[in-house]
Amino acid sequence: MTAFAIASFTLLCMYASAQKRTVIAGDYKNLKDIKEFNLVFDYKGLMVDKSSEEGFLKDRMEKRSDENAQEFRDGWFADRENRYEPKFVESFNKRFEGSEVTVAEGRSDAKYTIKVKTTWIHPGFNAGVVRSTSAINVTVSVFETSNPDNLLLSVNYEKVPGKGAMGFDYNSGYRISEAYAKLGKAFGNDIRKKSKG
Template sequence: MKKQLFSFFAMLVIVSASAQKLKIQEGDYNNLKGIDTYSLVFDYTDVQIPKFDNEEAFLKDKMDKREEKKAGDGERFKNDWFSDRPNRYHPKFIESFNKRFDDGVVSVTEDAADYTMKIHTSKIYPGYNVGIVRHNAEIDATFTIYKTDDPATVLFEGKYKDVQGYGSMGYDYNSGDRIAECYAKLAKNIANVIKKKVLK
């Protein structure tokens, strides 16, 4: 039984690592050499939510269920869903990325810079935590790098699928906390690629 459990969890780790592997869409690592600062742009256009036709359908479902239990909770959920982006996800990404580099040799910021890194989130699965059972949140995201004054010329573009967030020791009852950990993991993945492929 122990061997079966070990094999099962080992398979989960392998599948997770495979899912989070970078798929290069365009460009070359050499194009990024010498860049030390990226201006971040986050894009959620046409983001998909698994099991729902679109984001609007997801929000309606979650808001209706909350309104049935307590008036006003539906609108609060919607407000949190959007405010979590600048308040949770973006700071988490920046913190996770920047701490990977000593002396700020490479960094990201939401201030203006000569080069831009656009993070386009195409899927958000918020996961769940109901105490006795939980599931990590997941995101799909494409990051595109270009000179800020020439966005049409892509220097590098890569995509990650099913990036899962781990953290909070299981106390991530708020979907915003779970999803924020996905952005921390995404930032770690991108930073590690830059360290290994660009700064080598």
């Protein structure tokens, strides 16, 4: 078996076991009949692979020239607002035909808020022949906007994979954004299917 075949088989196995979800509090049924959600993202305490986020950035920046290093750092943080968050919103809202349920950032007048807390990111890589799919661990919590202690649901999503179509995902921000798209799809589908009854 060639190295390429082994790598392909390994990635296939990773997808088969990817995206484990565990309800840690509340119930999807608590979300029944809620039509709109405020949305917030939280990256505090984020780990990147086996390092703190700052440790990861320091390592990556040391391998670049001063100008490219700062550009990499700025791009890493800008990807949150420019890539990850819009992908989640778009993918979540797409699950509900006719916009019967919607989520949007800055909707402070909405009675309920969804908080997407990212705890871990594997950026992955794509070197052409050899690649590694990105992945994220996230806790998604839903609570009353004016009373965050009133928690309706909290779910851990582990190893949500992200990769671009046809393998053209050489940019880490693009790969990671696809994981957020998959997360939005998964959470939207879970609400649609499990809040009934």
